[in-house]
Amino acid sequence: MINNKSPIKPRTISLFSGCGGLDLGFHQAGFDIVFSNDIEKTVEATYRHNLGEILIKDITEVDIDSEIPNDIDVILAGIPCQPFSSAGNRKSMDDHRGGLFESVMNIIDKKKPKVVLFENVRGFISSKDDKGMPMPQRIENELFEHGYRTYWKLLKASDFEVPQNRHRVIIIGVRDDVKGDFVFPSPISSSDLTVSTVINNSILDDEKFEVWPLSPQAQLLSSYIPAGGSWKNIPDDVLPERLKRIRKEIKRYRSPNFYRKFxxxxxxxxITAAATPENSGILHPFENRRYSVREIARFQSFPDDFKFLGDSIPSKYKMIGNAVPPRLAYHIAKSVLEQVF
Incomplete structure (x- = not known):
């Protein structure tokens, strides 16, 4: 442990907040979120309804002195992860994201919190900056230069009460004058986290049919797939030409598991932000549809009283898929609270 436990509520600012999954977990653990920011307008109504005020503005244009409070204990920063995703092209730090990171470091320099938290996707570990340096090392070097020692770990959400096999890289920076080493929480034993625990509980009537419809082609392909199956169950004569070509050379394509039904x-x-049936387990095992908004929110460990607002159903899938699972965030937050404050 770094320090004895304290009843204080650490003053926390949240950057790249999204709809608030990370913030909700920290709030539930006893942190006071005093400032939140995101550039995405579609998350504003959801965040305000569930968590409070949020400034919708490009972080590079936020005035650190006049718009961000002082006396900050913690900074949370989920820098956009798409360039690091194993499913996409991994860009270097020599792009717009480099400016985002620089903005975060400027805020850290001015506010000097005790703790900084960065989170990202698993692909972040093998991503490199514009000089070829692995990103975890780059972040560690940057934080060291700014007066922080760094601890990072790849955590699996299902080890922390989340009914989903999702991995996130968590990087914790602890200010040098705070004594002791930070220790990440250990996996905890959980009750049943299977698909059945999520979809067999009733959903409120006003949310039952909040589902993003499948395309006609996806609906046709899905109809051939049983629970526990995938595109491998679809007959050749039904497959689109592209998938036929992949099936013929399946080893070359590393045996992809498209249209997975858990x-x-x-x-x-x-759960991905894109919610595409081809590349994520978004298909209901028994009904020929995507999971509903509430169902995927449950897979992400959002409580049922957390409401997702907005006119666009696809935007709700996106904000949920981009979020850090709140229960994972809660257990990280508890560790920070117990060890630092």
């Missing part, structure tokens, strides 16, 4: 006794795979 069975009731399995733990759900990663």
């Amino acid at each position: 069975n009731l006794d399995e733990i759900m795979g990663t």
Whole structure:
């Protein structure tokens, strides 16, 4: 432990807040979120309804002195992860994201919090900056130069009460004058986290049909797939030409598992922002549809009283898929609270 436990509520600012998954977990653990920011207008109504005020503005244009409070204990920063995703092209730090990171470091320099938290996708570990340096090392070097020692770990959400096999890289920077080493929370034993625990509980009537419809082609392909199955169950004569070509050279394509339907006794795979049936487990095991907004929110461990607002159903899938699971955030937050404050 770094320090004895304290009843204080650490003053926290949240950058790249999204709809508030990370913030909700920290709030539930006893942190006071005094400032939140995101550039995405579609998350504003949801964040305000559930968590409070949020400034919708490009972080590079936020005035650190006049718009961000002082006396800050913690900074949370989920820098956009798409360039690091294993599913996409991994860009270097020599792009707009480099400016975002610089803005965060400027805020850290001025506010001097005790703790800084960065989070990102698993692909972040093998991503490199514009000089070829692995990103975890780059972040560690940057934080060291700014007066912080760094601890990082790849955590699996299902180890922390989240019914989903999702991985996030968590990087903790602790200010040099805070004594002791930070220790990440250990996996905890949980009740049943399988698909059945999520979809077999009733959903409020006004949310039951909040579902993003499948395209006609996806609906046709899905109709051939049983629970626990995938595109491998679809007959050749029904497959689109592109998937036929992949099937013929499946080893070359590393045996992809498109159109996956997780069975009731399995733990759900990663919920993605795109919610595409081809590349994520977004398909309901028994009904020929995507999971509903509320169902995927449950897979992300959002409580049922957390409401997702907005006119666009696809935007709700996106904000949920981009979020840090609140229960994972809660357990990280508890560790920070117990060890630093």
